[in-house]
Amino acid sequence: MSLHRVSSMESWEHPRGSSPVRAEHRKMSFNPVGTWVPPEVHKEPTLQASKGKRILQVAIACIYCLFAAGIVFGYAAFKPVLVKEGVYRNLCDEEDKVEAGKTCYEQELRLNLMFTTAAVATNVCALPVGTILDKYGPRISGIISSVLLTMGAVFFIFASKLPFDAYIPGYLFLALGGPFVFISSFQLSNTFPRHSGLILALLTGAFDSSSAVFLFYRLVYEATHGSFTPSDLFTVYLIVPAFILVVQIFLMPARSYKTVGELVATAEGSADEIHQPEEDSDDRARHERIREQRRIRRESVLSELAPLLGTKGEDKQQEQEQRKKEISGVWGALHGQTAFQQVKTPWFIFVALFTMVQMLRINYFVATIRPQYEYLLGSYQLAEQVNNVFDIALPLGGVISIPFIGLILDNTSTTFVLAFLVTTATTIGVLGCVPYLWAAYANIALFVIYRPLYYTAVSDYAAKVFGFHTFGKVYGLIICLAGLFNFLQSALDALRYKQFGGDPVPVNIILLVSVFIIGGILVYYVHRKSQEMKRDYLEDEAEHSVEWTMPEVANGYDSMGSNSNGNA
Secondary structure: OOOOOOOOOOOOOOOOOOOOOOHHHHHHOOOOOOOOOOHHHHOOHHHHOOHHHHHHHHHHHHHHHHHHOOHHHHHHHHHHHHHHOOOOHHHOOOOOOOOOOOOOHHHHHHHHHHHHHHHHHHHHOHHHHHHHHHHHOHHHHHHHHHHHHHHHHHHHHOOOOOOOOOHHHHHHHHHHHHHHHHHOOHHHHHHOHHHHHHHHHHHHHHHHHOOHHHHHHHHHHHHOOOOOOHHHHHHHHOHHHHHHHHHHHHOOOOOOOOOHHHHHHHHHHHHHHHOOOOOOOOOHHHHHHHHHHHHHHHHHHHHHHHHHHOOOOHHHHHHHHHHHHHHHOOOOOOOOOOHHHHOOOHHHHHHHHHHHHHHHHHHHHHHHHHHHHHHHHOOHHHHHHHHHHHHHHHHHHHHHOHHHHHHHHHHOOHHHHHHHHHHHHHHHHHHOOOOOHHHHHHHHHHHHHHHHHHHHHHHHHHHHHHOOOOHHHHHHHHHHHHHHHOOHHHHHHHHHHHHOOOOOHHHHHHHHHHHHHHHHHHHHHHHHHHHHHHHHHHHHHHHOOOOOOOHHHHOOEOOOOOEOOOOO
């Protein structure tokens, strides 16, 4: 999963010649239509909900995202509990002499398949979640999440008593419930447009921290010496989907909060419908009067939104957004093209391949960190120690890296960001092959910071290159393909066990080389194209520039009023 870096101010533009609107403009207007705002705008949740209610909605969303959005990614902490509970131990042969707390080959593969299926589902379902959200709204999406989480919890509660394997479908439903509640929360960033970035950061932090749910459970499980079983955990966990259901019905908005630009567009659309001039009318004065009325209505809508925007000047916000676009170097590369046209370009193909390989590598590391370091360090105790550090660092790293991610993406070019991703990924890959404890900790430190940066950078790339109009389709397709590609985790597991005798280094080298080659091609292509775009922009600017001639010079006089011969 990843965060869509879409500003709520993105489509708000003043008409040429109009002045910035403030609340006092509306109060001082004596125009009889100056304070009219279309009913459609007044019905929007943005204007209906009080400030206190909007704050409460954001806080509630952060709470349920913390407990539901991405708990399946805490698999590294949950897996040791499942092993101690003997889950899939029946798959081991009698001749397999498995020590307590360890797994045999078949058991390891089945446990990892549980996580692989969940990781694939989390990414693939992004497309249907977006469709349901657009058509039915965030409330229905939240209710669906509640149902899915309940089903997942129930499967785990009765897994040991059911005649079939309930662990994989249980984990699958937990994974499916996460995107429905997480993606539907993005629209809450429009509750306070000026602070949309902060709200998105809070939601992302809650998502990253949700992997700690299983960490805290494992600590409780160990403290109670196994008496607090997974069945007990998910019995208590039923409180979470029940809470989501209640707040969706009684507190959260039924329709998504709109951006400022969307609200203004709604108002202008209503004005156009109400005051459309007759086709046979050639009364110019009447036409100008209607245009003025539309402008006043637009300003009235903006004055209604003034409390949401705060005191920061619109011009300054627009300048900041323009600066970010110029720094990126790739903004607008494929804007205006259809999604079908965009997916046929190298812009899409290279980033899709890079995302597929890198997401496979990330999830493979999460699923196999303990057996990898058990082989590399030659000690089960050291591997367990590394695993415990990773369980704590994964959610913590996601939260700590949030402000730095924004600084990097907003103040550096897309080429630099991609080069930084490839360099860091290569470093992580090298550290993953070094059989020393210090390398393991260095690997974890880089990994937990790299993971949220990588996911956010991909969505940022998609928004800048492909545009917001096709963002959902194109970005959803990238994540969907990457999710399906994650099924290769099982093949990598089998390769590590069967072909290399448990040695993770060959598989890690394969992934390292793949990421380096594909990432290098992506960086080279984006750099070359960004230079071409910059050159084309300068040429276009020079071509359309206007040469001005001083009137005095044109008439043969200098600025002091003398002619070219020096005569007064």
